Amino acid sequence: MGGRAITPVRVKNVTIGEGTPKIIVPITGRTPDELRTQVEALTGVDVDIVEWRTDFFDTITDTASVVEQARVLAGHLSGIPLLATCRTRHEGGEADLTDDAYADSNVALAESGAVDLVDVEYRRDRAAVDRIVAAAHARKVAVVASNHDFEGTPAKDEIVARLVAMQDLGADICKIAVMPRGAADVVTLLDATRTMHEEHADRPIVTMAMGGLGVVSRLAGQVFGSAATFGMVGKASAPGQVDAADLKVALNLLDRALTTG
Numbered sequence: 001m002g003g004r005a006i007t008p009v010r011v012k013n014v015t016i017g018e019g020t021p022k023i024i025v026p027i028t029g030r031t032p033d034e035l036r037t038q039v040e041a042l043t044g045v046d047v048d049i050v051e052w053r054t055d056f057f058d059t060i061t062d063t064a065s066v067v068e069q070a071r072v073l074a075g076h077l078s079g080i081p082l083l084a085t086c087r088t089r090h091e092g093g094e095a096d097l098t099d100d101a102y103a104d105s106n107v108a109l110a111e112s113g114a115v116d117l118v119d120v121e122y123r124r125d126r127a128a129v130d131r132i133v134a135a136a137h138a139r140k141v142a143v144v145a146s147n148h149d150f151e152g153t154p155a156k157d158e159i160v161a162r163l164v165a166m167q168d169l170g171a172d173i174c175k176i177a178v179m180p181r182g183a184a185d186v187v188t189l190l191d192a193t194r195t196m197h198e199e200h201a202d203r204p205i206v207t208m209a210m211g212g213l214g215v216v217s218r219l220a221g222q223v224f225g226s227a228a229t230f231g232m233v234g235k236a237s238a239p240g241q242v243d244a245a246d247l248k249v250a251l252n253l254l255d256r257a258l259t260t261g
Contacts, residue, residue, distance in 0.1 A: 011081040011116040017204035022048035028056040051083040055095035070114035085119035091148040103128035110136040117142040145171030153185035159192035175206040197225025
């Protein structure tokens with residue numbers, strides 16, 4: 001689907017940007033014990049990537065503790081790729097960090113050897129963003145540039161412009177999430193995804209409309225060009241996330257329909 005060649009991103013045995021959208025499941029434990037319990041709950045679930053939301057972690061400001069926990073998680077995940085995400089309050093998350101502290105944490109994770117991808121909020125201080133991207137790429141860690149709009153849905157051209165900006169700063173995967181206020185906003189997000197995928201993207205993009213209205217965008221990404229989607233096992237980390245097992249059924253159903261015509 002689309003007119004441009006997308007260079008897929010391969011992390012361990014998962015290729016993002018080919019085939020059905022990959023399922024990313026967040027874990028949000030505040031303590032090592034809670035995180036271990038959440039990882040154990042993934043047993044038997046078809047998960048492509050696990051996202052560790054480090055902003056929920058009680059000792060997020062202790063970089064050594066965060067890195068050690070990342071190594072523990074990588075061991076527990078037995079080969080499932082690990083995405084490290086420190087979502088700040090500016091983008092709907094829990095962390096309230098200075099630009100330097102945000103960069104220090106993400107650089108340490110990228111250099112730890114424990115994570116396969118790192119999320120970077122592209123609208124943070126540009127020097128901090130550039131430092132994280134450089135550190136990640138030096139260690140062959142994929143960068144997911146992200147932007148979240150919990151207030152509404154920007155115009156189509158603005159959504160595309162933000163994704164292009166993420167691509168221009170060197171992200172390997174470009175992600176945006178918006179909050180729809182009506183069905184028309186969901187259509188705007190999907191059409192922006194299609195336009196980005198067909199006319200501008202040369203790497204995977206990930207888009208979604210949040211909340212109940214936006215669930216269709218989490219299911220139908222393959223049609224419009226979104227390369228991954230977020231599902232939940234237990235507790236959702238964002239409005240509108242679908243149970244990962246149900247999500248897999250829906251993605252496979254759509255893939256069969258598309259491949260058989």
